[in-house]
Amino acid sequence: xxxxxxxxxxxxxxxxxxxxxxxxxxxxxxxxxxxxxxxxxxxxxxxxxxxxxxxxxxxxxxxxxxxxxxxxxxxxxxxxxxxxxxxxxxxxxxxxxxxxxxxxxxxxxxxxxxxxxxxxxxxxxxxxxxxxxxxxxxxxxxxxxxxxxxxxxxxxxxxxxxxxxxxxxxxxxxxxxxxxxxxxxxxxxxxxxxxxxxxxxxxxxxxxxxxxxxxxxxxxxxxxxxxxxxxxxxxxxx
Numbered sequence: 420x421x422x423x424x425x426x427x428x429x430x431x432x433x434x435x436x437x438x439x440x441x442x443x444x445x446x447x448x449x450x451x452x453x454x455x456x457x458x459x460x461x462x463x464x465x466x467x468x469x470x471x472x473x474x475x476x477x478x479x480x481x482x483x484x485x486x487x488x489x490x491x492x493x494x495x496x497x498x499x500x501x502x503x504x505x506x507x508x509x510x511x512x513x514x515x516x517x518x519x520x521x522x523x524x525x526x527x528x529x530x531x532x533x534x535x536x537x538x539x540x541x542x543x544x545x546x547x548x549x550x551x552x553x554x555x556x557x558x559x560x561x562x563x564x565x566x567x568x569x570x571x572x573x574x575x576x577x578x579x580x581x582x583x584x585x586x587x588x589x590x591x592x593x594x595x596x597x598x599x600x601x602x603x604x605x606x607x608x609x610x611x612x613x614x615x616x617x618x619x620x621x622x623x624x625x626x627x628x629x630x631x632x633x634x635x636x637x638x639x640x641x642x643x644x645x646x647x648x649x650x651x652x653x654x655x656x657x
Contacts, residue, residue, distance in 0.1 A: 449655040450604055451592050455585025457577045460642040463563035465538040470550055471557040473530045479514060482529045486512060489554025493533055496549035506536040532559065538566075540640065563640055570645065577647035578608070585651040593655060601654030609648045 472489045476482045490509065497507050510532040517526050533555070537543060564570075586600075593600045 448604065450652045451589045451600060451655045452650065452652045453585050453588040453592070454609070455581040455583070455588065455649045455651060456647070457580030457584055458644050458646045459573050459577045459580065460644050461565055461569070461573055463540070463640050463643055464565050464569070465536060465563070466540060466543060467560070467562045467564060468535040468537060468547075469532060469559035469561075470535075470555045471530055471532045471559055472554050473528070473557050475526055475528050477524065477526060479516075479527045479529075482527055483512065483514070486529050486531055490531060490533075492553035493550060493555060496546070496553045497533075497535060499549065500537075500542050500546045502535060502537060502546075506538070507534060509533050530557075563643065565643060573645040574647070577645045578649065581647040581649045582606075582651065585649055586653070589651065589653040593653075599656045601656050603651055603653055605650075605652040607650045609650055 472486055472493065474482055474486060494507075494509075513530045515528045515530075517528060518524075519526050533550075535546075537546060565573075589600045
């Protein structure tokens with residue numbers, strides 16, 4: 420009697436296992452995975468400028484005094500262009516002592532950086548001329564951008580466009596096989612460098628310096644591209 424019970428239990432167990440396996444197979448939904456991409460261009464509305472006042476000499480005290488005078492003139496030039504105080508800042512003074520083996524004397528080198536956010540690009544040329552006249556002798560960087568609110572709006576538009584691009588890609592693949600797509604099963608935003616969800620903001624063109632034709636306008640702003648990438652898995656329908 421026990422043998423029959425054991426045999427019945429084994430058969431029941433095998434039947435349930437097969438049913439569970441069939442359910443697992445049936446529950447696996449075929450999908451089509453695609454990467455949607457979008458890029459939206461915008462004209463920069465502001466420029467971030469980083470410049471420095473640098474000097475060398477044997478007298479550290481005199482160098483600090485001269486640096487302070489130049490910095491005062493630089494700030495005056497910035498104020499003249501009506502740049503709000505919140506849009507510029509000065510870093511601490513850096514003072515280095517170096518030994519000159521040729522003259523066998525010590526030389527001091529002083530440097531101070533000034534960072535400016537200029538939201539009126541029409542004033543760029545005038546401001547840069549004024550900065551150099553005031554004592555600036557080093558350009559560290561010049562980068563273009565847009566206001567945070569405008570950038571956030573463009574990022575949203577890029578994300579939506581990337582999703583639409585992914586849907587069109589998936590539909591193209593599916594219809595090529597006489598099939599269709601259903602709802603999205605998984606959505607994951609990606610970035611080609613950091614594997615993150617944030618769109619990338621980059622400059623497509625910028626040039627500084629004196630042009631060969633002698634034109635005084637040394638600014639070529641170009642365009643900023645707000646990019647988004649998204650990985651989407653759509654349900655694949657027969």
